Amino acid sequence: MTTDDEIVAELEAMADLLEAKDVEYKPRAYRRAAENIQEHPGSVASLAAEGTDALDEIDGVGDAIAAKIVEYVETGTIEELEELRGELPVEMDALTRVEGVGPKTVGTLYRELGVRTLADLDRAAREEQIRDLYGFGPKTEQNILENIEFAQTARERELLGDGRPLADALVGYLEDSEPVERVAVAGSIRRWRATIGDVDVLVGAEDHAAVLEAFTDWERVESVIESGENKASVRAGGGVRVDIRVVVDAEFGSALQYFTGSKEHNVDLRNYALDRDVKLNEYGAFDISDVADPESDQRVGERIGGHTEASMYDALDLPTIPPELREGRGEIEAAAAGELPDLVTEADVRGDIHAHTDWSDGGFTIEEMVEQAAAFGHEYLAVTDHASGPGIFGNTGLDDDELIEQIEAVEDVAAEAGIDVLTGVEANIDAGGGLSVGDDALDALDVIVASPHSALDADMESATDRLTTAMTHPAVDVLGHPHGRLLNQRSGLELDITELAAVAAEQDVALEVNSNPARLDLWGRPVQVAVDAGAPIAVNTDAHSPGEFANVRYGVHTARRGWAEPGDVINTWPIDDLREFLH
DNA sequence: GCCGTTTTCGGCCCGACTGTTTTCAGTCG
Numbered sequence: 108m109t110t111d112d113e114i115v116a117e118l119e120a121m122a123d124l125l126e127a128k129d130v131e132y133k134p135r136a137y138r139r140a141a142e143n144i145q146e147h148p149g150s151v152a153s154l155a156a157e158g159t160d161a162l163d164e165i166d167g168v169g170d171a172i173a174a175k176i177v178e179y180v181e182t183g184t185i186e187e188l189e190e191l192r193g194e195l196p197v198e199m200d201a202l203t204r205v206e207g208v209g210p211k212t213v214g215t216l217y218r219e220l221g222v223r224t225l226a227d228l229d230r231a232a233r234e235e236q237i238r239d240l241y242g243f244g245p246k247t248e249q250n251i252l253e254n255i256e257f258a259q260t261a262r263e264r265e266l267l268g269d270g271r272p273l274a275d276a277l278v279g280y281l282e283d284s285e286p287v288e289r290v291a292v293a294g295s296i297r298r299w300r301a302t303i304g305d306v307d308v309l310v311g312a313e314d315h316a317a318v319l320e321a322f323t324d325w326e327r328v329e330s331v332i333e334s335g336e337n338k339a340s341v342r343a344g345g346g347v348r349v350d351i352r353v354v355v356d357a358e359f360g361s362a363l364q365y366f367t368g369s370k371e372h373n374v375d376l377r378n379y380a381l382d383r384d385v386k387l388n389e390y391g392a393f394d395i396s397d398v399a400d401p402e403s404d405q406r407v408g409e410r411i412g413g414h415t416e417a418s419m420y421d422a423l424d425l426p427t428i429p430p431e432l433r434e435g436r437g438e439i440e441a442a443a444a445g446e447l448p449d450l451v452t453e454a455d456v457r458g459d460i461h462a463h464t465d466w467s468d469g470g471f472t473i474e475e476m477v478e479q480a481a482a483f484g485h486e487y488l489a490v491t492d493h494a495s496g497p498g499i500f501g502n503t504g505l506d507d508d509e510l511i512e513q514i515e516a517v518e519d520v521a522a523e524a525g526i527d528v529l530t531g532v533e534a535n536i537d538a539g540g541g542l543s544v545g546d547d548a549l550d551a552l553d554v555i556v557a558s559p560h561s562a563l564d565a566d567m568e569s570a571t572d573r574l575t576t577a578m579t580h581p582a583v584d585v586l587g588h589p590h591g592r593l594l595n596q597r598s599g600l601e602l603d604i605t606e607l608a609a610v611a612a613e614q615d616v617a618l619e620v621n622s623n624p625a626r627l628d629l630w631g632r633p634v635q636v637a638v639d640a641g642a643p644i645a646v647n648t649d650a651h652s653p654g655e656f657a658n659v660r661y662g663v664h665t666a667r668r669g670w671a672e673p674g675d676v677i678n679t680w681p682i683d684d685l686r687e688f689l690h
Numbered sequence: 691g692c693c694g695t696t697t698t699c700g701g702c703c704c705g706a707c708t709g710t711t712t713t714c715a716g717t718c719g
Contacts, residue, residue, distance in 0.1 A: 125691095132702065136691035169692050207708085209717050244710055294719085307719085335707055340718095350719080352706090365705095370719075374703060382695075388704070 109152040109180045110601065115141045117179055117188060118172070123199050124191040127214030134210075139167040142371070144176075146436070148604055148636045150567055155180040197223045206254040206332070207247070215240065229255050257346075264302035265347055266594055267661060268624020271296055273327070273344040274306045280325055281310060286317040288356045293366035298430045299664035301627040302594055305340075305348035309366055311359035318353045358390050361413035364420075365389035371435025372428075379439050380423055385411070392422035431667040434631070450667045451646075453660050455679040458487035458526075460554050461533065461587060461619065461647035462656075466513055467492035468503045469651040473520045477528055479653030487527035487682050489554040490517050496535035496543025498560025505532070507548040514551060527682045529553040529689075533587055538562040540576025542583070549582035553689055556619070556647075558587030563599050570600040575610040584689050585645045586611065588621040588628040596625075604633040608640035615688065617645035617677050620669075622662025623655070634669020643688070644669075644676045 122137035143166045144151045154161040159173040168176070175185045195217055202213045202225065216222040219240050220231050228251065231237055237248040274292045281290045287310050291297070294307030312318045319339050323331050328349075332340040338352045354362040365373065365388065373387075380387045384396035390406050391413030412422035420427045425442045429450055432438040441447050463469035464476050471479075473490055480488040492513065495504030505513065514530045521528035531554030535543040542549070542557055549555055557577045565573065578586055589607065592599030611618050618637050621628050626649070629637065637644060646662040648655050666676060673679045677688055 133691050135702070139692080167692065171691055207717065211716060242709090242711065242715070246709055250708090305719085333707065338706065340707095366719085368719085370703085377703060 109155075109183075111144055111147070111151045112598070114151060114155075114176055114179060115145050117185055118144070118175075120199065121175075121185070121188050121191070123203065123210040123213075124188070124195055126210040127195055127199075127217075128191075129211065129214075136167065137172065140165070140172045143167045146434070146632060148632055150601065150603065151176070152180055153567070198225065201225050201258070202228060204258040205251060206257065207250055208254075215242070225255060225259060264304055264595070266624050267296065267299060267301055267303060267627070268658070269344075270303045270306050270347060271299075271661075273347060273349070274308060276327070277306065277308055277325065277343075277349065281308070281318075281321065284318070284321040286312045286314040286321070288312050289359050291359075291363055293352075293363055294350075294368060297367050298369065298433060299661070299668060301624075301630050301665065305350055306343075307366055308349070308351045309359070309363050310351060310353045311356040311362075312353055313355065315353040319351070322351050354389070356414075358413050360415035360418055361387075361391045362389045364416045367416075367430050367433065369434050372433035372438065375435050375439050376423075379443075383423060385422055387419065387422075392419050394422075429667065431631075431664055432670065434668070436632075436635070448670045448672050451663060451671050451673045451676050451679060453663045455673040455676070456485075456646060456659055456663060457681065458485045458489075458678050458685075459648050459650065459656060459659065460487075460489035460529065460531070460585065460645060460678055460685075461491050461556050461621075462488060462650045463492050463533075464490055466490075466509070466516075467505060471652055473517055476650070476653060477520050477524045477526065480656060481524065481526045483653075483656040485526060485656070487529060487685070489529035489531040491531035491533045491554055491556045494532050494534045494544045496560075497537050497562070498535050499543075504535075504543075507545045510544065510548045511551055531555065533558055534583075535560050536573060536577040538565070538573065540573040542577060542580055546582070549580075553686075554584055555582045555690070556585040556587040557583045558619075559589070559591045559600060563591045563597065565600060567601040567603055571603040571606050574600075574602065574607060578607075578610050578614050578616040582690055583614075583616055585617045585619050585647070587619045587647075588623075588626050588649070589618060589633075590628045592628050593625055594627065599628065602633075604629075604636045605640070608633075608637040608642040611637065611642035612640050615643065615690075617643040617688075620644060620646045620662045620666045620671075622646060622648045622658040622660075622665070624658060624661050627661060627665050629669070630665055631668030634666055634671055636669075638669055638671050638675050644671055645678055646676055647678070 118137045118141040122134040126134040155176045159177050162168050162173040179185050197217050222228050232248050232252040237243050238245045274296050278290050281287050289311035291309050293309045295303045310318050327343045329342045340350045343349045377387050386393045386395045391410050393408040394411050395408040412418035417427045428438050428442050464473045493499050493504040495506050517530045530552045533556045536557050536559045590599035646666050648658045650656050
């Protein structure tokens with residue numbers, strides 16, 4: 108069965124090959140279509156099975172691309188793409204992973220030197236064949252040679268959980284640096300995307316050279332990729348690309364808005380501004396109603412915003428849109444209509460209802476976990492150790508007798524604890540949607556988290572059936588990490604999230620936002636579908652040690668990416684309201 | 691190839707940096 112990821116990959120391949128042929132505009136159209144398919148909540152492959160008309164609802168997909176998607180779903184290939192591949196039979200993905208090598212360079216190197224693979228590229232560079240090509244030189248050849256090695260070992264995108272602490276450390280370092288006036292994290296980290304391509308940091312200062320020098324002198328910098336007058340890029344913290352941009356303080360707000368992105372949000376916002384005779388760029392917001400040629404200068408017309416980020420949105424009579432919402436998913440329209448959500452915050456969270464102890468695979472006792480949850484500021488904690496069953500190795504999971512036995516142990520701790528402690532279990536959902544825990548044990552426990560841990564390769568329809576069957580069990584309170592994905596490792600189940608959300612709302616089962624940075628499951632778009640459907644959300648850490656309670660920030664910001672308000676999140680509720688919710 | 695308060699054709703975000711090509715192309719974000 109065709110997956111959406113495959114469709115996206117095919118469309119991106121079209122874009123790359125067309126770009127290599129110097130075709131104008133079409134590459135952008137294919138990329139835009141690919142991005143929108145990636146963002147689409149339901150399965151686009153399933154839509155395509157209904158024919159081209161069903162694809163109408165996807166932005167950027169017109170007749171031609173719709174026909175290609177249907178062709179791919181029905182036949183497994185796109186004829187035009189295969190023809191392009193025949194004309195340029197190269198390992199495009201591998202070659203463009205080399206820093207500084209894009210599709211056009213790949214096209215030239217193939218036509219002139221017959222380069223098809225990274226090994227060919229390496230040989231051509233070593234034999235000094237590249238430097239003689241028009242538009243190339245010794246420096247380009249040398250850069251390619253140096254960047255091939257990194258491309259060969261390049262990881263996928265970094266986890267937010269790795270990039271965010273690195274960004275925080277850099278900001279702390281720069282704040283203490285003399286020439287720096289203002290500093291902020293920008294880019295996808297500021298929007299709290301689950302994975303990030305690089306770390307972006309913005310600085311406001313007068314002496315740009317001094318800031319860049321301080322930056323490249325940072326002890327965690329491993330190598331400098333490039334360094335100009337206003338920006339620099341390095342590898343730091345184990346090969347992570349870190350970009351810094353320095354602007355004058357007066358333009359810090361406009362630069363922060365610009366470099367926070369997303370690209371889609373900024374394109375939408377620029378167009379929204381142009382409709383109102385306002386030009387937006389990284390230097391400010393400018394009233395161009397009396398300007399004959401808005402293209403004549405970067406800073407043209409009357410300056411009406413730029414010192415702060417809020418001033419940029421204010422120039423358009425919009426409230427400041429939280430970074431987590433800036434994904435081009437209707438946030439500008441919502442802001443214009445005064446309908447932005449009042450997003451959940453870290454301070455709203457009162458407790459965690461998914462955590463493990465040394466009774467299963469956690470590393471700490473019930474007492475230690477409860478004590479540290481209280482120290483973290485939680486008002487309550489649910490102890491939900493693994494049940495034995497499919498997907499749980501060895502005897503780390505608890506059987507029904509052990510779960511009943513654990514109740515007493517939890518209650519003993521609860522009696523001495525300063526916070527409320529709930530009993531519970533993380534039950535496994537078997538391939539048919541059944542639970543790995545008997546009804547007697549389920550009835551005796553406060554919180555039932557049901558999670559998929561096995562059979563994570565089923566097709567969408569049976570996977571969705573499986574989880575909705577589990578949610579229909581009267582004891583289940585929370586559906587844990589619904590997809591079972593592990594970022595950069597496995598994609599997990601493909602789910603019809605609209606169907607899942609409808610059942611969750613009807614059965615009063617909370618869908619989990621698992622805060623573990625390797626999971627972040629659910630994530631932004633599915634959360635938004637769930638919230639729209641009125642399904643409750645639970646932001647849990649799935650902590651196996653006390654230190655992991657702090658991961659809740661990743662979960663909260665992920666829930667914010669799904670437009671969740673405090674009322675949508677059951678563990679922001681007071682304990683009495685939560686107990687009433689539990690089945 | 692897509693799209694529309696510039697609407698069925700004619701536009702498509704835009705700027706920094708690098709390297710090389712002396713006026714710009716490619717890449718990147």
